[in-house]
Amino acid sequence: MANTTKIEVRVNGVGRTAEVQPRLLLVHYLRDVLGLTGTHIGCETSLCGACTVMVDGAAVKSCTLLAVQVDGCEVQTIESLATDDGLHPIQEAFWDCHGLQCGFCTPGMIMATRQLLQENPSPSEEEIRHGLEGNICRCTGYKHIVDAVQQAAEQMKAGT
Amino acid sequence: MIPAAFDYIVPDSLEAAAASLADGGENAKVMAGGHSLLPMMKLRLAQPSVVIDLKRLDSLRQIQADGGALRIGALVTHHQVETSSEVNENCPLLALTAGSIGDPQVRNRGTIGGSVVHGDPAADWPAALLALGAEVTLTSSGGSRSVAAGDFFLGPLTTAAEPNEILTGVSVPVPAAGTRATYRKVKQKASGFAIVGIAVCLRTDGDTCTDVGIGVTGLAGTPFRATAAEDQLRGKALTADAVAAAAAQVAEGVDALGDIHASGEFRSHLARLNTARAIQDALDG
Known part of the structure; x- marks a missing residue:
């Protein structure tokens, strides 16, 4: 077996330690090693955004990161959003507004939305479209996704 | 799309990074954010046997305005350039360029140094660096040198950086007031x-x-x-x-x-x- 490197990562608040091959992509670590299959693999070429996760609070494409690069980092995936009390307001909004059809792009859309609303709690339609530029949906068209982000923004402001 | 296997080195100093690169020769590649290198490795267009990750070199994460020049370390992300007050005050063209790259996720991770040294003929940075008369700094075990942007880009994915050199930053003359x-x-x-x-x-x-x-x-x-x-x-x-x-x-x-x-x-x-x-x-x- 090829050489391995030890990594320590916090994923969704849980400390994880693993011996991984340096070439293991973060998205494969999350899905295949940790079983967190909510993060999807779409284009594998850092275009479609289905694999978007947060690393140290910044949205990134996990198909274009090695697991060894996030050694010592805090990673959050789509699985970190819902709690025992229910869905996260962004998830609720995508449901309410029909912001998905097949749902394949949705985890990435939601994680990118999370970053967008962190930086800009009241985005305009144009800012939403710009902020989600790194995520591609092949089903709905983007109108309902924009509606969902606007509803989520309202809900999150009302909740704070 | 899985990269070929490689040895992974995370040096603690620029000297150590340069030494590892000298040891590895043409089979070694330096990584900053990885957003140019990893796509090449996934397609197996690049198959380095050694990857030298610069992530611990915090000295390369800085943006400094001094002596009429804006110095941007190789590990500074596009997002940092886009949002830096020093850049926006001294040279807004750089912030505008940074904000036009890729998408938010790519800008969060991709770096100015990684993009420039990759030498993609369709990358955004070269246009601004050429227009502004910028220089890039290259460091090897033998020392450092500066190369004008106009002499740096030599062809598709080809630059003036030698295999043993690390691009450590870019230096941009601050445009005169009224530019x-x-x-x-x-x-x-x-x-x-x-x-x-x-x-x-x-x-x-x-x-x-x-x-x-x-x-x-x-x-x-x-x-x-x-x-x-x-x-x-x-x-x-x-x-x-x-x-x-x-x-x-x-x-x-x-x-x-x-x-x-x-x-x-x-x-x-x-x-x-x-x-x-x-x-x-x-x-x-």
Whole structure:
């Protein structure tokens, strides 16, 4: 077996330690090693955004990161959003507004939305479209996704 | 798409990184954010046996304005350049360029050093760096040297960096007060890469252009400074005719790239159109 490197990562608040091959992509670590299959693999070429996760609070494409690069980092995936009390307001909004059809792009859309609303709690339609530029949906068209982000923004402001 | 196996080194100092690179020779690759290198490795277009990750070199994460120059470390992300108050105050063209790269996720992770040293002919940074007369700093075990942006880009994915050299940062002369600059690009929709990108940096005295830099990316296999177009403006009144004459020169004698996104002829057309518009935008801005 090829050489391995030890990594320590916090994923969704849980400390994880693993011996991984340096070439293991973060998205494969999350899905295949940790079983967190909510993060999807779409284009594998850092275009479609289905694999978007947060690393140290910044949205990134996990198909274009090695697991060894996030050694010592805090990673959050789509699985970190819902709690025992229910869905996260962004998830609720995508449901309410029909912001998905097949749902394949949705985890990435939601994680990118999370970053967008962190930086800009009241985005305009144009800012939403710009902020989600790194995520591609092949089903709905983007109108309902924009509606969902606007509803989520309202809900999150009302909740704070 | 899984990269070929490699050894992974995370040096604690620039000296150690340079030593590892010297040891690894042509089979070693240096990684900053990985957003140029990893896609190449996943496609197996690059199969380094050693990857040297610079992530612990915090000295390369800084943006400093001193002595009339803005120094940006190789590990500074596009997002940091876009949002840096020092950059926005001293050289807004760089922030504008950074904000036009890829998408938010890519800007969060991709770095200026990684992009520049990768030498993609459709990358955004070369246009601004050429227009501004920037220099890049290269470091090896033998020491450091500076190379002008105009001498750095040599061809598709080919730069003046030697296999044993690490690009540690870029240095941009802070434009004089009153300098007007802008960047216009026609982008490939999915990737955000420039089909054509034109950066213009202008100084005027009344209606007369006293100095100008025009950087062109995407049009040819090598990003370049459009000196013939600049010569149509420098020292002349910025009339509509002068702008048109400059734009007409920008693709002259250039071996324009053609691909599924745009033919060479169309790229040349876009370059002329956007040169004229960029000059006008700079003047209006």
